[in-house]
C-alpha cells in the first residue's frame with residue numbers, strides 16, 4: 478500500500494516537472510532496453526553476470542580487440558541477432574512522444590541498439606557509437622550494417638574487401654574516445670530537466686554529463702548506481718522502479734499514448 482502511494486506520488490511529481498519544463502533531455506543507458514530483451518551489463522540479469530567472465534569489460538576493450546578480434550565478434554554475432562529481433566519499449570516510445578510535443582531537446586544514449594530511433598526519436602546523440610556502420614581498421618573503408626553483418630555471418634571475424642584487414646563496428650570501445658561529446662555537453666548544459674534512465678552511471682565520460690545540468694534531475698533506475706559524479710543536490714526525484722512500469726504510468730498521467 479505505502480509503496481503504491483510512493484509510486485503514484487512519484488508519477489504525479491514527475492508529471493508536474495515535465496509540465497513546467499521546456500528543455501527536457503534524456504541520458505539513457507542499457508536498462509532502458511532490458512525489457513525489450515537486450516540484457517544490460519551490470520544489472521541483475523546483465524551480460525557480465527550471465528557470461529561469467531571474470532573481467533567482462535574485455536569484450537569492449539580496444540587492446541583486446543586489436544590482439545584477438547574473435548573474442549569480440551563472438552559476442553557481436555549474438556548481439557546483432559538480439560538487436561534485429563527486438564522492438565522499442567514503452568519508455569522509448571514515451572521519449573519519442575515528448576519530442577513530438579516539442580518538449581524534448583534531445584537524447585544522449587549510451588546504447589548501441591538504435592531503439593530510440595526505431596521508436597521515432599530523431600534528436601539522438603549516440604555517445605558510444607552504434608553498430609550501424611563499420612570501418613576497416615587499416616584503410617578506413619566504410620561498410621554498411623548489411624555488408625558487415627553478412628561478413629560476420631560468413632567469416633566470423635569480418636575482413637576488408639580491399640586490404641583484408643579486420644573490420645570494426647563504429648562502437649566506442651573502452652580506451653577509445655566517445656563520439657559527439659561537445660554536442661552532448663551543450664545539450665545537457667542548456668536543459669532544465671534531465672532524465673537519467675537505466676544507467677549505472679559508472680562509465681565515464683557519459684557519467685559526468687548530469688553534473689552539467691543546471692536544472693532538475695530525475696533518476697529512474699532500479700538497482701545500484703554510482704553517485705561519484707551525480708550532483709545529489711539537483712536530484713529532484715529518484716524513482717527505484719521498473720522503467721516501463723514507471724513510464725507507462727507517467728504517459729497515462731500526461732495523456733500520452735505509448
Ligand code: CNA
Nearest residue numbers: 506507508517518519520588589590675676677699700720
Ligand atoms: P549498465 O551499467 O548495465 O546499467 C544499467 C542499469 O539499469 C543498472 O543499474 C540496472 O540495475 C538498471 N536496470 C536494468 N533494467 C531495468 C529496469 N527494467 N528497470 C529499472 N532499472 C533497470 O548500463 P549503462 O548504460 O550505464 O552502461 C554503459 C554501457 C553499457 C554503455 O556503453 C552501453 O553501450 C552498454 N550496453 C548497451 C546495451 C544496449 O545498447 N542496449 C546493452 C548492454 C550494454
